[in-house]
Amino acid sequence: MSDTFDHSGLPEDELLAAEYALGVLAGVERTAAEQRVQRDRAFAQMVADWERRLAPWAAEIAEVVPPPQVWDHIVDALPAQAQGQSLWQSLAFWRGLTFAAGALAAACLAALIYLGPVTQQPPLVATIEGGGQRHFVATIDRKNGTVAVVPAAFSADATRVPELWLIPSDGRPRAVGLLRADASVTLTLPADLAAMAKDNAVLAVSLEPPGGSTTGLPTGPVIATGKLTSL
């Protein structure tokens, strides 16, 4: 650009949007720009465009894992929870589960489809729900030591897989196996897990990296849970 260059290359509004997105404004100028983003869609779009242009620069900033109490403070600062919503904000959740069985009819249906002939030990069923949706229906055949899990409204996730956990009365989750969003899965329960599969034990589903959690505990968010009930 030449020495006689002036600012006529961009309209004043767009330069203001650039200055706001870059962050160089202060005082009343910054406040005014902020308020304009709220009420002027065209200006807000200009700011968003500048944010898009500049954001890749943040790739140069190293990631730093924040201390765990930050998340607790965030949860404390959120508005009080509406009734009926579920919150799995911490490991404390695993210990305090007291869920109603819920949607038993669907589970019974699933069990009948799966089981066919009546077995000596009645099967256990659970509807695994979260966020107001039924994600899976699980049926445990205690005689054969298997758990059959049918996806209901679970939507697939491109980068993570659903993993099933059994949480007996001690509150510690045990890994059962990986589930599928698009097909029923039958998993074998090892003898020690089969012994823990009783009324009121809980099944939970978390989202994990492909291959499942390698830590022995859920590493991703727990998206759904359900209590086991004898049929």
Add this chain to the structure above:
Amino acid sequence: MDLDANRSLIAAALGRISSGDRTALQTVYRLTSAKLFGVCLRILGTRSEAEDVLQEVYVTVWRKAADFDAGRASPMTWLIAIARNRSIDRLRASGQSRNMDPIDAAADVADSAESAESALAGAEQHVRLHGCLDGLAGHERAALRGAFFDGNTYEELAGRMKVPLGTMKSWIRRAMIKLKACLEQ
């Protein structure tokens, strides 16, 4: 963490937050808090302030998730802008930026090595931005860097680079015009 690969995951979770799903906020937090904490820490300088502001950032995300339009913006762009703005608000409220060291424009050289490294990591947009930043004059790039990474105001930048305020405004505006032209080529 590969944030690009997580883009659709973060966007979907942001969509669920507006219906009051706290698990979705936790998903966004798990996937993005290390990056955003880095951004806050870079601008604010101390961990305690950065932790405070990071908390504000995610409460803002909770309140404003409905404003996020996955069709128009990248989730990381949206989140980084919130983290930078909350951090800058904190600086402005306190009266001065944390980093006020003199800036030597001559020391700000175009850094193609960094670009090459980003290319390996597949951060195409970063490479592109870097290419355009490398095309700016050293003093322009140094001024933008102070604004973006240290949250400096026009006045603070003028002080750090020892030029009149009007000159600094002119440098930054000129640099932003060049940057836009280059990025849109």
